[in-house]
Amino acid sequence: MEGIELSSISVTTVHDALRAFGEVRFSNGKRVLPIVATPTNAGFPWVSVPDGVAAFCSVQGVIDEKPMLPGFHFLAPWSYVKYVVTPQFTVFDTPCKDCPTKDNSMVGIDVFLVFRIYDAKKFIDNLSAEKLGDLLKAAQEEAVRNLARSTNHQDIYDLVRYDESTITKTMDLKFHDFGVEVTDVMITDVKLRADIQQRLEQETVYQSKNSLQKRKQEFEMTVLKNKEYLSQRQLEMKNKELAYEQEEITKRANIAKEIDEIYARRDKLLAEIQAEQNRVVQNIHEEAKKHAAQYQSQKSSLLTELRAKSQALADQVNADQLAHNEKVRSGTRLLVSQCDAKSTEILGKAEKNVSSKMKTKREFTLQENRVQIWKKLMSDGASRGHILVQGDTSGNIVAALESVKQQQSLYNKAFTA
Numbered sequence: 001m002e003g004i005e006l007s008s009i010s011v012t013t014v015h016d017a018l019r020a021f022g023e024v025r026f027s028n029g030k031r032v033l034p035i036v037a038t039p040t041n042a043g044f045p046w047v048s049v050p051d052g053v054a055a056f057c058s059v060q061g062v063i064d065e066k067p068m069l070p071g072f073h074f075l076a077p078w079s080y081v082k083y084v085v086t087p088q089f090t091v092f093d094t095p096c097k098d099c100p101t102k103d104n105s106m107v108g109i110d111v112f113l114v115f116r117i118y119d120a121k122k123f124i125d126n127l128s129a130e131k132l133g134d135l136l137k138a139a140q141e142e143a144v145r146n147l148a149r150s151t152n153h154q155d156i157y158d159l160v161r162y163d164e165s166t167i168t169k170t171m172d173l174k175f176h177d178f179g180v181e182v183t184d185v186m187i188t189d190v191k192l193r194a195d196i197q198q199r200l201e202q203e204t205v206y207q208s209k210n211s212l213q214k215r216k217q218e219f220e221m222t223v224l225k226n227k228e229y230l231s232q233r234q235l236e237m238k239n240k241e242l243a244y245e246q247e248e249i250t251k252r253a254n255i256a257k258e259i260d261e262i263y264a265r266r267d268k269l270l271a272e273i274q275a276e277q278n279r280v281v282q283n284i285h286e287e288a289k290k291h292a293a294q295y296q297s298q299k300s301s302l303l304t305e306l307r308a309k310s311q312a313l314a315d316q317v318n319a320d321q322l323a324h325n326e327k328v329r330s331g332t333r334l335l336v337s338q339c340d341a342k343s344t345e346i347l348g349k350a351e352k353n354v355s356s357k358m359k360t361k362r363e364f365t366l367q368e369n370r371v372q373i374w375k376k377l378m379s380d381g382a383s384r385g386h387i388l389v390q391g392d393t394s395g396n397i398v399a400a401l402e403s404v405k406q407q408q409s410l411y412n413k414a415f416t417a
Contacts, residue, residue, distance in 0.1 A: 004024065004031045004032070004033045004092060004093045004094070005030055005031065005032050005033070005130075005133050006032075006033055006034075006035055006090075006092065006129045006130065006132055006133030006136075007027075007032045007033070007034055007035075007036075007129050007130060007133070008034065008035070008036035008037065008038060008128060008129040008130070009025075009034040009036075009037050009038070010037070010038050010039075010040060011037045011038070011039050011040070011084075012039065012040055012041050013039055013041055013042055013047075013048075014037075014039050014042050014047060014048065014049055014050065014053065014055055014081060014084055015048065015050055016037070016039070017037030017039060017053060017084040017086075018050050018052055018053050018084075020034050020037060021034060021035065021037070021053070021086040021088060022086070022088060022090075033090065033092070034129070035085065035086050035090060035117070035129050035132075036083060036084070036085050036086075036124070036128070036129040037083075037084040037085075038082065038083060038084070039081050039084060042055075042080055042081035043075055043077075043079065043080030043081065044075050044076060044077045044079065044080070045074060045075065046072065046073065046074050046075060047072075047073050047075055047080075047081055048071070048072050048073075049068045049069070049070050049071060049073065049081075050070060051070040051233070051234065051237050052086075052087070052088070052230065052233065053084050053085065053086060053087070054067040054084070054085045054086075054087055054117075054120035055067055055068045055081050055083070055084045055085075056068070056081070056082055056083045056084075056085075056120065056121070056124065057073075057075070057079055057080070057081055057082070058079065058080055058081075058082040059076075059078065059079045060078050060079075063082060063083070063121075063124070065121060066121070067085075067120060067121070068081070070237060083120075083124050085117055085120040085123060085124065086117065087116060087117055087118065087120065087233075088116060088226060088229075088230070089114055089115070089116045089183065089222065089225065089226045089229065090114070090115055090116065091112055091113070091114055091219075091222070092112070092113040092114070092115060092133070092136055093110070093111075093112055093113075094111055094113060094136065094137050094140050094141070095108060095109070095110045095111065096108065096109045096110075096111060096140070096141050096144045096145065096148075099144060099145050099148040099149075100145075100148065100149060101148055101149065101151055101152060102149060102150060102151055102152045103152050105192065105193070106193065107148060107190055107191060107192050108190070108191035109144050109148060109159065109187055109189070109190050109191075110187070110188045110189040110190075110191075111140055111144055111185065111186065111187055111188065112184075112185075112186045112188050112219070113136060113140055113171075113182065113184070113185050113186075114182070114183045114184035114185075114186075114222055115136070115175070115180055115181060115182045115183060116180075116181050116183065117179055117180055117181075118179060118180070118181045119179030120179060121179065122177070122178060122179030123178055123179035123180060126177075126178045126179070127178050127180075132175075132178070132180065135174075135175070136171075136175075139171050139174055139175075140167075140171065140185065143167045143170065143171065143185075144167075144187070147159060147162065147167070157190055157211075159187050159190055160187055160188070160189070160190060160211040160212070160215065161211050161214075162187060164184070164185040164186060164187065167185045168182055168183070168184060168185045171185065184218075184222060186215060186218060186219070188212075188215050189212075
């Protein structure tokens, strides 16, 4: 039976790679076991990475050093998932044909090799799936041929019960630097030529059956180990998820605490600024009051000074006015005195010229006064309804009045002339 070849395949998504790992496929008449996948639709804008695979992101052609964590990831347009590697235990079936024994009998030996990729970054940097398959075949075939060369054909079936731990350790050391761990190497079957096999079968049927049963049990144990490892990995990832969640909760609490501290510092700073502002405003008010008091004092002083100057100026003006008025009065009195003297002189001259006429005027004035008295008496008597006349009644009052009027007219004409 032909062995299995390791290969890398192209898939659509990362989840498709998880389903493809562990599934033996047939390609060109060969059995192919994929251990590396290259997704074609695992880039911008997002990608989902399942648990149980190691996915590596390429950023502008540079592959990340660490695999992506399981979960949902947003990617930039220049980023995409380039490789997906399985970390599961893989059973690699590599039969070794025409192995010469110590006595030069040709035998065929079927070998199962169990390995896992423990460091996917080392693996993709140094090997590929096909190259790993070739190297495993070469290393395993070398170890098995050396083992067969040291065994006679009649003892060749004892290789089924052979302790392969030495081969396992040797191969593990060879591939450890490539990120590959070889955990088990099992010789499952040995085939001799038909005649030799028929002869030996009768001797070793029972032993072979027991050995086969044992190998089946070991294989089942390997499968169980894989399941246990998968369960352990799931538990580890669950614990990591819980740890990440707890870490995020702690981070959020710390951030909330920092925000509260920032708000507290802000409030404190605002309070200090407000207090400083109030102090400055108070100082400004006090300075303003002080300057206002100074200005008011200066204003009062200036007003007092201006009032004093104004009063002094007013007193000076009043004094000047009084002096001027007195001077004017003195001039006026002098002028009046001069006018009075001149008037007296003129009157004296006039009286000297019209002395005779003045006598007549005085007599007329006397008569006129008398007439006025008579008129008054007559008016009062008329208002009372009777007239009382005393004195000399020999003359005619009307005639006297007419005489007075004529005399007045003559006097006025004479005085005018």
